[in-house]
Amino acid sequence: MVVVETPTGTQPGTAAARWSALMAARAVPDEILAHAPASPYRQDPERFRPVADPPDTPSRRVGVAVLAESAERTVLDVGCGAGAASLALVGEARHVVGVDPASDMLAAFVGACLEWGMPYQAVLGSWPEALPDTGTADLVLCHHVGYDTADLAAFAAGLGAAARRGVVMELHATHPQAWLDPFWQRFHGVRRPAPPTADDALAVLTELGVEPEVQRWTADPRPPEDPDARVVRVTRRLCLPPERAGEVAAALAAHDGPTAPPAERVTFSWRP
Ligand SMILES: C[S@@+](CC[C@H](N)C(=O)[O-])C[C@H]1O[C@@H](n2cnc3c(N)ncnc32)[C@H](O)[C@@H]1O
Known part of the structure:
Protein backbone atom coordinates (compact mmCIF):
# COMPACT_ATOMS: atom_id res chain seq x y z
CA MET A 1 0.00 0.00 0.00
CA VAL A 2 1.25 3.49 -0.86
CA VAL A 3 1.41 5.89 2.08
CA VAL A 4 0.97 9.60 1.36
CA GLU A 5 3.03 11.78 3.62
CA THR A 6 2.45 15.50 3.91
CA PRO A 7 5.66 16.78 5.49
CA THR A 8 4.44 20.32 5.83
CA GLY A 9 0.76 19.68 6.44
CA THR A 10 -0.96 23.01 6.84
CA GLN A 11 1.23 24.43 9.59
CA PRO A 12 0.68 28.18 10.00
CA GLY A 13 3.09 30.24 7.95
CA THR A 14 3.76 27.55 5.37
CA ALA A 15 3.10 27.81 1.65
CA ALA A 16 0.59 24.96 2.08
CA ALA A 17 -1.33 26.97 4.67
CA ARG A 18 -1.23 30.05 2.45
CA TRP A 19 -2.71 28.03 -0.43
CA SER A 20 -5.48 26.67 1.80
CA ALA A 21 -6.27 30.19 3.05
CA LEU A 22 -6.37 31.60 -0.49
CA MET A 23 -8.76 28.86 -1.53
CA ALA A 24 -10.95 29.22 1.57
CA ALA A 25 -11.23 32.97 0.96
CA ARG A 26 -12.73 32.24 -2.46
CA ALA A 27 -15.41 29.83 -1.27
CA VAL A 28 -18.94 30.82 -2.17
CA PRO A 29 -20.54 32.25 1.01
CA ASP A 30 -22.87 29.74 2.68
CA GLU A 31 -25.94 31.97 2.50
CA ILE A 32 -25.50 32.40 -1.28
CA LEU A 33 -24.84 28.69 -1.79
CA ALA A 34 -27.94 27.81 0.23
CA HIS A 35 -30.13 29.76 -2.21
CA ALA A 36 -28.34 28.70 -5.40
CA PRO A 37 -30.74 27.04 -7.83
CA ALA A 38 -27.93 24.72 -9.06
CA SER A 39 -24.41 23.90 -7.95
CA PRO A 40 -21.95 26.59 -9.10
CA TYR A 41 -19.21 23.97 -9.01
CA ARG A 42 -20.67 21.53 -11.54
CA GLN A 43 -18.64 21.36 -14.75
CA ASP A 44 -19.97 20.30 -18.11
CA PRO A 45 -18.16 17.24 -19.58
CA GLU A 46 -18.85 18.56 -23.09
CA ARG A 47 -16.43 21.42 -22.48
CA PHE A 48 -13.61 19.07 -21.53
CA ARG A 49 -13.79 16.55 -24.37
CA PRO A 50 -10.49 15.27 -25.78
CA VAL A 51 -9.70 16.42 -29.31
CA ALA A 52 -8.68 14.18 -32.21
CA ASP A 53 -5.57 16.20 -33.03
CA PRO A 54 -4.20 17.31 -29.64
CA PRO A 55 -2.00 20.42 -29.57
CA ASP A 56 1.73 19.90 -29.07
CA THR A 57 1.92 21.43 -25.60
CA PRO A 58 4.80 21.30 -23.09
CA SER A 59 2.64 18.99 -20.93
CA ARG A 60 2.14 16.55 -23.77
CA ARG A 61 5.82 16.64 -24.73
CA VAL A 62 6.93 15.74 -21.19
CA GLY A 63 4.34 12.94 -21.12
CA VAL A 64 5.61 11.49 -24.40
CA ALA A 65 9.23 11.59 -23.13
CA VAL A 66 8.37 9.89 -19.82
CA LEU A 67 6.35 7.13 -21.50
CA ALA A 68 9.16 6.47 -24.00
CA GLU A 69 11.28 5.18 -21.09
CA SER A 70 8.84 2.41 -20.19
CA ALA A 71 7.67 -0.82 -21.80
CA GLU A 72 4.33 -0.77 -19.93
CA ARG A 73 3.51 2.87 -20.75
CA THR A 74 0.82 3.26 -18.10
CA VAL A 75 -0.85 6.57 -17.26
CA LEU A 76 -2.86 7.73 -14.26
CA ASP A 77 -5.02 10.79 -15.05
CA VAL A 78 -6.01 12.50 -11.78
CA GLY A 79 -9.15 14.61 -12.12
CA CYS A 80 -9.47 13.10 -15.58
CA GLY A 81 -12.67 14.92 -16.52
CA ALA A 82 -13.54 13.62 -19.99
CA GLY A 83 -9.94 12.47 -20.54
CA ALA A 84 -8.43 15.41 -22.45
CA ALA A 85 -5.00 15.07 -20.78
CA SER A 86 -4.53 11.31 -21.06
CA LEU A 87 -6.23 10.83 -24.43
CA ALA A 88 -3.84 13.39 -25.89
CA LEU A 89 -1.40 10.49 -25.47
CA VAL A 90 -3.27 7.97 -27.65
CA GLY A 91 -0.59 6.04 -29.54
CA GLU A 92 1.94 6.67 -26.74
CA ALA A 93 0.13 5.21 -23.69
CA ARG A 94 -0.89 1.56 -23.45
CA HIS A 95 -3.26 1.81 -20.49
CA VAL A 96 -4.94 4.72 -18.71
CA VAL A 97 -6.52 4.89 -15.26
CA ALA A 107 -18.80 8.48 -17.87
CA ALA A 108 -17.46 10.86 -20.55
CA PHE A 109 -13.93 9.53 -19.88
CA VAL A 110 -15.15 5.93 -20.35
CA GLY A 111 -16.97 6.90 -23.56
CA ALA A 112 -13.87 8.60 -24.95
CA CYS A 113 -11.60 5.62 -24.09
CA LEU A 114 -14.03 3.25 -25.86
CA GLU A 115 -14.27 5.58 -28.86
CA TRP A 116 -10.50 5.92 -29.16
CA GLY A 117 -9.67 2.28 -28.39
CA MET A 118 -7.66 3.09 -25.26
CA PRO A 119 -7.54 0.32 -22.61
CA TYR A 120 -8.74 1.96 -19.41
CA GLN A 121 -9.88 1.69 -15.81
CA ALA A 122 -12.25 4.29 -14.35
CA VAL A 123 -12.17 5.06 -10.62
CA LEU A 124 -14.90 7.16 -9.01
CA GLY A 125 -13.22 9.04 -6.19
CA SER A 126 -11.31 12.06 -4.94
CA TRP A 127 -7.58 12.51 -4.87
CA PRO A 128 -5.52 11.72 -2.84
CA GLU A 129 -7.96 9.47 -0.92
CA ALA A 130 -8.49 7.34 -4.06
CA LEU A 131 -4.80 6.46 -4.40
CA PRO A 132 -5.21 2.95 -2.93
CA ASP A 133 -7.85 2.25 -5.62
CA THR A 134 -5.88 3.63 -8.57
CA GLY A 135 -2.46 2.15 -7.79
CA THR A 136 0.66 3.54 -9.41
CA ALA A 137 1.52 4.32 -13.05
CA ASP A 138 4.58 5.25 -15.08
CA LEU A 139 3.19 8.71 -15.73
CA VAL A 140 0.81 10.65 -13.49
CA LEU A 141 -1.06 13.50 -15.20
CA CYS A 142 -3.07 16.14 -13.42
CA HIS A 143 -4.40 18.94 -15.61
CA HIS A 144 -6.48 21.81 -14.24
CA VAL A 145 -7.41 20.29 -10.88
CA GLY A 146 -5.02 22.14 -8.54
CA TYR A 147 -7.36 25.12 -8.12
CA ASP A 148 -10.11 22.69 -7.07
CA THR A 149 -8.17 21.48 -4.06
CA ALA A 150 -7.70 23.21 -0.70
CA ASP A 151 -4.96 20.88 0.53
CA LEU A 152 -2.53 21.12 -2.36
CA ALA A 153 0.34 19.67 -0.30
CA ALA A 154 -1.43 16.34 0.31
CA PHE A 155 -2.74 16.38 -3.25
CA ALA A 156 0.72 16.87 -4.82
CA ALA A 157 2.40 14.44 -2.43
CA GLY A 158 -0.13 11.85 -3.62
CA LEU A 159 0.75 12.55 -7.27
CA GLY A 160 4.41 11.86 -6.52
CA ALA A 161 3.60 8.73 -4.51
CA ALA A 162 1.60 7.30 -7.43
CA ALA A 163 4.20 7.98 -10.13
CA ARG A 164 6.86 5.43 -11.07
CA ARG A 165 8.63 7.70 -13.59
CA GLY A 166 7.14 11.17 -13.85
CA VAL A 167 4.43 13.63 -12.86
CA VAL A 168 2.98 16.35 -15.07
CA MET A 169 0.77 18.95 -13.40
CA GLU A 170 -0.74 21.65 -15.61
CA LEU A 171 -2.41 24.76 -14.23
CA HIS A 172 -3.69 28.09 -15.43
CA ALA A 173 -1.19 30.79 -14.48
CA THR A 174 -3.85 32.21 -12.17
CA HIS A 175 -7.12 30.85 -10.79
CA PRO A 176 -9.32 30.27 -13.87
CA GLN A 177 -12.45 31.69 -12.20
CA ALA A 178 -10.81 34.92 -11.03
CA TRP A 179 -12.18 36.79 -14.07
CA LEU A 180 -15.63 36.37 -12.47
CA ASP A 181 -14.64 38.38 -9.39
CA PRO A 182 -16.09 41.72 -10.66
CA PHE A 183 -19.37 39.91 -11.34
CA TRP A 184 -19.49 38.52 -7.77
CA GLN A 185 -19.12 42.11 -6.60
CA ARG A 186 -21.75 43.37 -9.05
CA PHE A 187 -24.44 40.73 -8.38
CA HIS A 188 -23.79 39.78 -4.73
CA GLY A 189 -21.65 42.55 -3.28
CA VAL A 190 -19.02 39.92 -2.52
CA ARG A 191 -15.50 41.26 -2.70
CA ARG A 192 -13.05 38.51 -3.49
CA PRO A 193 -9.38 38.68 -2.45
CA ALA A 194 -6.48 38.22 -4.86
CA PRO A 195 -6.64 34.73 -6.38
CA PRO A 196 -4.05 31.98 -5.95
CA THR A 197 -1.58 31.64 -8.81
CA ALA A 198 0.73 28.98 -10.21
CA ASP A 199 3.54 30.66 -8.27
CA ASP A 200 1.65 29.90 -5.04
CA ALA A 201 1.39 26.28 -6.20
CA LEU A 202 5.11 26.24 -6.98
CA ALA A 203 5.83 27.38 -3.41
CA VAL A 204 3.81 24.42 -2.11
CA LEU A 205 5.74 21.99 -4.32
CA THR A 206 9.06 23.49 -3.23
CA GLU A 207 8.05 23.12 0.41
CA LEU A 208 7.38 19.43 -0.27
CA GLY A 209 10.95 19.06 -1.52
CA VAL A 210 9.86 18.81 -5.15
CA GLU A 211 11.99 20.74 -7.63
CA PRO A 212 9.82 20.72 -10.73
CA GLU A 213 10.78 21.79 -14.19
CA VAL A 214 8.57 24.85 -14.83
CA GLN A 215 7.39 25.68 -18.35
CA ARG A 216 5.22 28.76 -18.91
CA TRP A 217 3.27 28.93 -22.17
CA THR A 218 0.15 30.25 -23.85
CA ALA A 219 -2.68 27.95 -24.91
CA ASP A 220 -4.49 28.25 -28.22
CA PRO A 221 -7.94 29.84 -27.92
CA ARG A 222 -10.74 27.40 -27.12
CA PRO A 223 -13.37 26.80 -29.81
CA PRO A 224 -16.10 29.44 -29.50
CA GLU A 225 -18.97 28.48 -27.19
CA ASP A 226 -22.62 29.01 -28.07
CA PRO A 227 -23.30 32.50 -26.58
CA ASP A 228 -26.60 31.46 -24.94
CA ALA A 229 -25.05 28.35 -23.40
CA ARG A 230 -22.24 30.51 -22.08
CA VAL A 231 -24.63 32.93 -20.38
CA VAL A 232 -26.51 29.98 -18.80
CA ARG A 233 -23.19 28.58 -17.50
CA VAL A 234 -22.02 31.93 -16.08
CA THR A 235 -25.43 32.54 -14.47
CA ARG A 236 -25.20 29.16 -12.73
CA ARG A 237 -21.60 29.84 -11.67
CA LEU A 238 -22.77 33.05 -10.05
CA CYS A 239 -25.52 31.16 -8.15
CA LEU A 240 -28.19 33.24 -9.88
CA PRO A 241 -31.56 31.92 -11.06
CA PRO A 242 -32.09 31.39 -14.82
CA GLU A 243 -34.47 34.38 -15.00
CA ARG A 244 -31.50 36.68 -14.35
CA ALA A 245 -29.60 35.41 -17.42
CA GLY A 246 -30.50 38.60 -19.35
CA GLU A 247 -28.82 40.76 -16.69
CA VAL A 248 -25.76 38.52 -16.79
CA ALA A 249 -25.60 38.74 -20.60
CA ALA A 250 -25.79 42.54 -20.41
CA ALA A 251 -23.10 42.69 -17.70
CA LEU A 252 -20.80 40.46 -19.73
CA ALA A 253 -21.32 42.58 -22.85
CA ALA A 254 -20.62 45.83 -20.97
CA HIS A 255 -17.59 44.53 -19.05
CA ASP A 256 -14.27 46.02 -20.13
CA GLY A 257 -12.08 43.41 -18.39
CA PRO A 258 -11.46 39.75 -19.19
CA THR A 259 -14.54 37.58 -19.71
CA ALA A 260 -12.75 34.20 -19.85
CA PRO A 261 -9.95 32.39 -18.01
CA PRO A 262 -6.40 33.44 -18.93
CA ALA A 263 -4.65 31.68 -21.81
CA GLU A 264 -1.38 31.52 -19.83
CA ARG A 265 -0.57 28.02 -18.58
CA VAL A 266 2.15 26.53 -16.43
CA THR A 267 3.41 22.97 -16.72
CA PHE A 268 5.15 21.55 -13.65
CA SER A 269 6.91 18.24 -14.18
CA TRP A 270 9.04 16.21 -11.84
CA ARG A 271 10.51 12.79 -11.20
CA PRO A 272 9.25 10.90 -8.16
C1 LIG B 1 -11.39 21.65 -14.91
S1 LIG B 1 -11.75 19.93 -14.94
C2 LIG B 1 -10.31 19.33 -15.79
C3 LIG B 1 -10.54 17.96 -16.40
C4 LIG B 1 -9.34 17.40 -17.19
N1 LIG B 1 -8.21 17.13 -16.33
C5 LIG B 1 -8.94 18.34 -18.30
O1 LIG B 1 -7.85 18.93 -18.25
O2 LIG B 1 -9.74 18.49 -19.25
C6 LIG B 1 -11.38 19.48 -13.25
C7 LIG B 1 -11.76 18.04 -12.92
O3 LIG B 1 -11.17 17.71 -11.67
C8 LIG B 1 -12.11 16.95 -10.93
N2 LIG B 1 -11.71 17.06 -9.51
C9 LIG B 1 -11.94 18.08 -8.65
N3 LIG B 1 -11.43 17.80 -7.44
C10 LIG B 1 -10.83 16.58 -7.53
C11 LIG B 1 -10.13 15.74 -6.62
N4 LIG B 1 -9.90 16.09 -5.34
N5 LIG B 1 -9.70 14.54 -7.06
C12 LIG B 1 -9.90 14.18 -8.34
N6 LIG B 1 -10.56 14.92 -9.25
C13 LIG B 1 -11.03 16.11 -8.85
C14 LIG B 1 -13.44 17.55 -11.30
O4 LIG B 1 -14.52 16.68 -11.05
C15 LIG B 1 -13.26 17.81 -12.79
O5 LIG B 1 -13.62 16.70 -13.58
Whole structure:
Protein backbone atom coordinates (compact mmCIF):
# COMPACT_ATOMS: atom_id res chain seq x y z
CA MET A 1 0.00 0.00 0.00
CA VAL A 2 1.25 3.49 -0.86
CA VAL A 3 1.41 5.89 2.08
CA VAL A 4 0.97 9.60 1.36
CA GLU A 5 3.03 11.78 3.62
CA THR A 6 2.45 15.50 3.91
CA PRO A 7 5.66 16.78 5.49
CA THR A 8 4.44 20.32 5.83
CA GLY A 9 0.76 19.68 6.44
CA THR A 10 -0.96 23.01 6.84
CA GLN A 11 1.23 24.43 9.59
CA PRO A 12 0.68 28.18 10.00
CA GLY A 13 3.09 30.24 7.95
CA THR A 14 3.76 27.55 5.37
CA ALA A 15 3.10 27.81 1.65
CA ALA A 16 0.59 24.96 2.08
CA ALA A 17 -1.33 26.97 4.67
CA ARG A 18 -1.23 30.05 2.45
CA TRP A 19 -2.71 28.03 -0.43
CA SER A 20 -5.48 26.67 1.80
CA ALA A 21 -6.27 30.19 3.05
CA LEU A 22 -6.37 31.60 -0.49
CA MET A 23 -8.76 28.86 -1.53
CA ALA A 24 -10.95 29.22 1.57
CA ALA A 25 -11.23 32.97 0.96
CA ARG A 26 -12.73 32.24 -2.46
CA ALA A 27 -15.41 29.83 -1.27
CA VAL A 28 -18.94 30.82 -2.17
CA PRO A 29 -20.54 32.25 1.01
CA ASP A 30 -22.87 29.74 2.68
CA GLU A 31 -25.94 31.97 2.50
CA ILE A 32 -25.50 32.40 -1.28
CA LEU A 33 -24.84 28.69 -1.79
CA ALA A 34 -27.94 27.81 0.23
CA HIS A 35 -30.13 29.76 -2.21
CA ALA A 36 -28.34 28.70 -5.40
CA PRO A 37 -30.74 27.04 -7.83
CA ALA A 38 -27.93 24.72 -9.06
CA SER A 39 -24.41 23.90 -7.95
CA PRO A 40 -21.95 26.59 -9.10
CA TYR A 41 -19.21 23.97 -9.01
CA ARG A 42 -20.67 21.53 -11.54
CA GLN A 43 -18.64 21.36 -14.75
CA ASP A 44 -19.97 20.30 -18.11
CA PRO A 45 -18.16 17.24 -19.58
CA GLU A 46 -18.85 18.56 -23.09
CA ARG A 47 -16.43 21.42 -22.48
CA PHE A 48 -13.61 19.07 -21.53
CA ARG A 49 -13.79 16.55 -24.37
CA PRO A 50 -10.49 15.27 -25.78
CA VAL A 51 -9.70 16.42 -29.31
CA ALA A 52 -8.68 14.18 -32.21
CA ASP A 53 -5.57 16.20 -33.03
CA PRO A 54 -4.20 17.31 -29.64
CA PRO A 55 -2.00 20.42 -29.57
CA ASP A 56 1.73 19.90 -29.07
CA THR A 57 1.92 21.43 -25.60
CA PRO A 58 4.80 21.30 -23.09
CA SER A 59 2.64 18.99 -20.93
CA ARG A 60 2.14 16.55 -23.77
CA ARG A 61 5.82 16.64 -24.73
CA VAL A 62 6.93 15.74 -21.19
CA GLY A 63 4.34 12.94 -21.12
CA VAL A 64 5.61 11.49 -24.40
CA ALA A 65 9.23 11.59 -23.13
CA VAL A 66 8.37 9.89 -19.82
CA LEU A 67 6.35 7.13 -21.50
CA ALA A 68 9.16 6.47 -24.00
CA GLU A 69 11.28 5.18 -21.09
CA SER A 70 8.84 2.41 -20.19
CA ALA A 71 7.67 -0.82 -21.80
CA GLU A 72 4.33 -0.77 -19.93
CA ARG A 73 3.51 2.87 -20.75
CA THR A 74 0.82 3.26 -18.10
CA VAL A 75 -0.85 6.57 -17.26
CA LEU A 76 -2.86 7.73 -14.26
CA ASP A 77 -5.02 10.79 -15.05
CA VAL A 78 -6.01 12.50 -11.78
CA GLY A 79 -9.15 14.61 -12.12
CA CYS A 80 -9.47 13.10 -15.58
CA GLY A 81 -12.67 14.92 -16.52
CA ALA A 82 -13.54 13.62 -19.99
CA GLY A 83 -9.94 12.47 -20.54
CA ALA A 84 -8.43 15.41 -22.45
CA ALA A 85 -5.00 15.07 -20.78
CA SER A 86 -4.53 11.31 -21.06
CA LEU A 87 -6.23 10.83 -24.43
CA ALA A 88 -3.84 13.39 -25.89
CA LEU A 89 -1.40 10.49 -25.47
CA VAL A 90 -3.27 7.97 -27.65
CA GLY A 91 -0.59 6.04 -29.54
CA GLU A 92 1.94 6.67 -26.74
CA ALA A 93 0.13 5.21 -23.69
CA ARG A 94 -0.89 1.56 -23.45
CA HIS A 95 -3.26 1.81 -20.49
CA VAL A 96 -4.94 4.72 -18.71
CA VAL A 97 -6.52 4.89 -15.26
CA GLY A 98 -8.83 7.89 -14.87
CA VAL A 99 -9.98 9.06 -11.44
CA ASP A 100 -12.61 11.72 -10.83
CA PRO A 101 -15.32 12.33 -8.21
CA ALA A 102 -17.85 13.53 -10.82
CA SER A 103 -19.77 10.57 -12.25
CA ASP A 104 -20.79 12.44 -15.43
CA MET A 105 -17.15 13.35 -16.11
CA LEU A 106 -16.08 9.75 -15.51
CA ALA A 107 -18.80 8.48 -17.87
CA ALA A 108 -17.46 10.86 -20.55
CA PHE A 109 -13.93 9.53 -19.88
CA VAL A 110 -15.15 5.93 -20.35
CA GLY A 111 -16.97 6.90 -23.56
CA ALA A 112 -13.87 8.60 -24.95
CA CYS A 113 -11.60 5.62 -24.09
CA LEU A 114 -14.03 3.25 -25.86
CA GLU A 115 -14.27 5.58 -28.86
CA TRP A 116 -10.50 5.92 -29.16
CA GLY A 117 -9.67 2.28 -28.39
CA MET A 118 -7.66 3.09 -25.26
CA PRO A 119 -7.54 0.32 -22.61
CA TYR A 120 -8.74 1.96 -19.41
CA GLN A 121 -9.88 1.69 -15.81
CA ALA A 122 -12.25 4.29 -14.35
CA VAL A 123 -12.17 5.06 -10.62
CA LEU A 124 -14.90 7.16 -9.01
CA GLY A 125 -13.22 9.04 -6.19
CA SER A 126 -11.31 12.06 -4.94
CA TRP A 127 -7.58 12.51 -4.87
CA PRO A 128 -5.52 11.72 -2.84
CA GLU A 129 -7.96 9.47 -0.92
CA ALA A 130 -8.49 7.34 -4.06
CA LEU A 131 -4.80 6.46 -4.40
CA PRO A 132 -5.21 2.95 -2.93
CA ASP A 133 -7.85 2.25 -5.62
CA THR A 134 -5.88 3.63 -8.57
CA GLY A 135 -2.46 2.15 -7.79
CA THR A 136 0.66 3.54 -9.41
CA ALA A 137 1.52 4.32 -13.05
CA ASP A 138 4.58 5.25 -15.08
CA LEU A 139 3.19 8.71 -15.73
CA VAL A 140 0.81 10.65 -13.49
CA LEU A 141 -1.06 13.50 -15.20
CA CYS A 142 -3.07 16.14 -13.42
CA HIS A 143 -4.40 18.94 -15.61
CA HIS A 144 -6.48 21.81 -14.24
CA VAL A 145 -7.41 20.29 -10.88
CA GLY A 146 -5.02 22.14 -8.54
CA TYR A 147 -7.36 25.12 -8.12
CA ASP A 148 -10.11 22.69 -7.07
CA THR A 149 -8.17 21.48 -4.06
CA ALA A 150 -7.70 23.21 -0.70
CA ASP A 151 -4.96 20.88 0.53
CA LEU A 152 -2.53 21.12 -2.36
CA ALA A 153 0.34 19.67 -0.30
CA ALA A 154 -1.43 16.34 0.31
CA PHE A 155 -2.74 16.38 -3.25
CA ALA A 156 0.72 16.87 -4.82
CA ALA A 157 2.40 14.44 -2.43
CA GLY A 158 -0.13 11.85 -3.62
CA LEU A 159 0.75 12.55 -7.27
CA GLY A 160 4.41 11.86 -6.52
CA ALA A 161 3.60 8.73 -4.51
CA ALA A 162 1.60 7.30 -7.43
CA ALA A 163 4.20 7.98 -10.13
CA ARG A 164 6.86 5.43 -11.07
CA ARG A 165 8.63 7.70 -13.59
CA GLY A 166 7.14 11.17 -13.85
CA VAL A 167 4.43 13.63 -12.86
CA VAL A 168 2.98 16.35 -15.07
CA MET A 169 0.77 18.95 -13.40
CA GLU A 170 -0.74 21.65 -15.61
CA LEU A 171 -2.41 24.76 -14.23
CA HIS A 172 -3.69 28.09 -15.43
CA ALA A 173 -1.19 30.79 -14.48
CA THR A 174 -3.85 32.21 -12.17
CA HIS A 175 -7.12 30.85 -10.79
CA PRO A 176 -9.32 30.27 -13.87
CA GLN A 177 -12.45 31.69 -12.20
CA ALA A 178 -10.81 34.92 -11.03
CA TRP A 179 -12.18 36.79 -14.07
CA LEU A 180 -15.63 36.37 -12.47
CA ASP A 181 -14.64 38.38 -9.39
CA PRO A 182 -16.09 41.72 -10.66
CA PHE A 183 -19.37 39.91 -11.34
CA TRP A 184 -19.49 38.52 -7.77
CA GLN A 185 -19.12 42.11 -6.60
CA ARG A 186 -21.75 43.37 -9.05
CA PHE A 187 -24.44 40.73 -8.38
CA HIS A 188 -23.79 39.78 -4.73
CA GLY A 189 -21.65 42.55 -3.28
CA VAL A 190 -19.02 39.92 -2.52
CA ARG A 191 -15.50 41.26 -2.70
CA ARG A 192 -13.05 38.51 -3.49
CA PRO A 193 -9.38 38.68 -2.45
CA ALA A 194 -6.48 38.22 -4.86
CA PRO A 195 -6.64 34.73 -6.38
CA PRO A 196 -4.05 31.98 -5.95
CA THR A 197 -1.58 31.64 -8.81
CA ALA A 198 0.73 28.98 -10.21
CA ASP A 199 3.54 30.66 -8.27
CA ASP A 200 1.65 29.90 -5.04
CA ALA A 201 1.39 26.28 -6.20
CA LEU A 202 5.11 26.24 -6.98
CA ALA A 203 5.83 27.38 -3.41
CA VAL A 204 3.81 24.42 -2.11
CA LEU A 205 5.74 21.99 -4.32
CA THR A 206 9.06 23.49 -3.23
CA GLU A 207 8.05 23.12 0.41
CA LEU A 208 7.38 19.43 -0.27
CA GLY A 209 10.95 19.06 -1.52
CA VAL A 210 9.86 18.81 -5.15
CA GLU A 211 11.99 20.74 -7.63
CA PRO A 212 9.82 20.72 -10.73
CA GLU A 213 10.78 21.79 -14.19
CA VAL A 214 8.57 24.85 -14.83
CA GLN A 215 7.39 25.68 -18.35
CA ARG A 216 5.22 28.76 -18.91
CA TRP A 217 3.27 28.93 -22.17
CA THR A 218 0.15 30.25 -23.85
CA ALA A 219 -2.68 27.95 -24.91
CA ASP A 220 -4.49 28.25 -28.22
CA PRO A 221 -7.94 29.84 -27.92
CA ARG A 222 -10.74 27.40 -27.12
CA PRO A 223 -13.37 26.80 -29.81
CA PRO A 224 -16.10 29.44 -29.50
CA GLU A 225 -18.97 28.48 -27.19
CA ASP A 226 -22.62 29.01 -28.07
CA PRO A 227 -23.30 32.50 -26.58
CA ASP A 228 -26.60 31.46 -24.94
CA ALA A 229 -25.05 28.35 -23.40
CA ARG A 230 -22.24 30.51 -22.08
CA VAL A 231 -24.63 32.93 -20.38
CA VAL A 232 -26.51 29.98 -18.80
CA ARG A 233 -23.19 28.58 -17.50
CA VAL A 234 -22.02 31.93 -16.08
CA THR A 235 -25.43 32.54 -14.47
CA ARG A 236 -25.20 29.16 -12.73
CA ARG A 237 -21.60 29.84 -11.67
CA LEU A 238 -22.77 33.05 -10.05
CA CYS A 239 -25.52 31.16 -8.15
CA LEU A 240 -28.19 33.24 -9.88
CA PRO A 241 -31.56 31.92 -11.06
CA PRO A 242 -32.09 31.39 -14.82
CA GLU A 243 -34.47 34.38 -15.00
CA ARG A 244 -31.50 36.68 -14.35
CA ALA A 245 -29.60 35.41 -17.42
CA GLY A 246 -30.50 38.60 -19.35
CA GLU A 247 -28.82 40.76 -16.69
CA VAL A 248 -25.76 38.52 -16.79
CA ALA A 249 -25.60 38.74 -20.60
CA ALA A 250 -25.79 42.54 -20.41
CA ALA A 251 -23.10 42.69 -17.70
CA LEU A 252 -20.80 40.46 -19.73
CA ALA A 253 -21.32 42.58 -22.85
CA ALA A 254 -20.62 45.83 -20.97
CA HIS A 255 -17.59 44.53 -19.05
CA ASP A 256 -14.27 46.02 -20.13
CA GLY A 257 -12.08 43.41 -18.39
CA PRO A 258 -11.46 39.75 -19.19
CA THR A 259 -14.54 37.58 -19.71
CA ALA A 260 -12.75 34.20 -19.85
CA PRO A 261 -9.95 32.39 -18.01
CA PRO A 262 -6.40 33.44 -18.93
CA ALA A 263 -4.65 31.68 -21.81
CA GLU A 264 -1.38 31.52 -19.83
CA ARG A 265 -0.57 28.02 -18.58
CA VAL A 266 2.15 26.53 -16.43
CA THR A 267 3.41 22.97 -16.72
CA PHE A 268 5.15 21.55 -13.65
CA SER A 269 6.91 18.24 -14.18
CA TRP A 270 9.04 16.21 -11.84
CA ARG A 271 10.51 12.79 -11.20
CA PRO A 272 9.25 10.90 -8.16
C1 LIG B 1 -11.39 21.65 -14.91
S1 LIG B 1 -11.75 19.93 -14.94
C2 LIG B 1 -10.31 19.33 -15.79
C3 LIG B 1 -10.54 17.96 -16.40
C4 LIG B 1 -9.34 17.40 -17.19
N1 LIG B 1 -8.21 17.13 -16.33
C5 LIG B 1 -8.94 18.34 -18.30
O1 LIG B 1 -7.85 18.93 -18.25
O2 LIG B 1 -9.74 18.49 -19.25
C6 LIG B 1 -11.38 19.48 -13.25
C7 LIG B 1 -11.76 18.04 -12.92
O3 LIG B 1 -11.17 17.71 -11.67
C8 LIG B 1 -12.11 16.95 -10.93
N2 LIG B 1 -11.71 17.06 -9.51
C9 LIG B 1 -11.94 18.08 -8.65
N3 LIG B 1 -11.43 17.80 -7.44
C10 LIG B 1 -10.83 16.58 -7.53
C11 LIG B 1 -10.13 15.74 -6.62
N4 LIG B 1 -9.90 16.09 -5.34
N5 LIG B 1 -9.70 14.54 -7.06
C12 LIG B 1 -9.90 14.18 -8.34
N6 LIG B 1 -10.56 14.92 -9.25
C13 LIG B 1 -11.03 16.11 -8.85
C14 LIG B 1 -13.44 17.55 -11.30
O4 LIG B 1 -14.52 16.68 -11.05
C15 LIG B 1 -13.26 17.81 -12.79
O5 LIG B 1 -13.62 16.70 -13.58
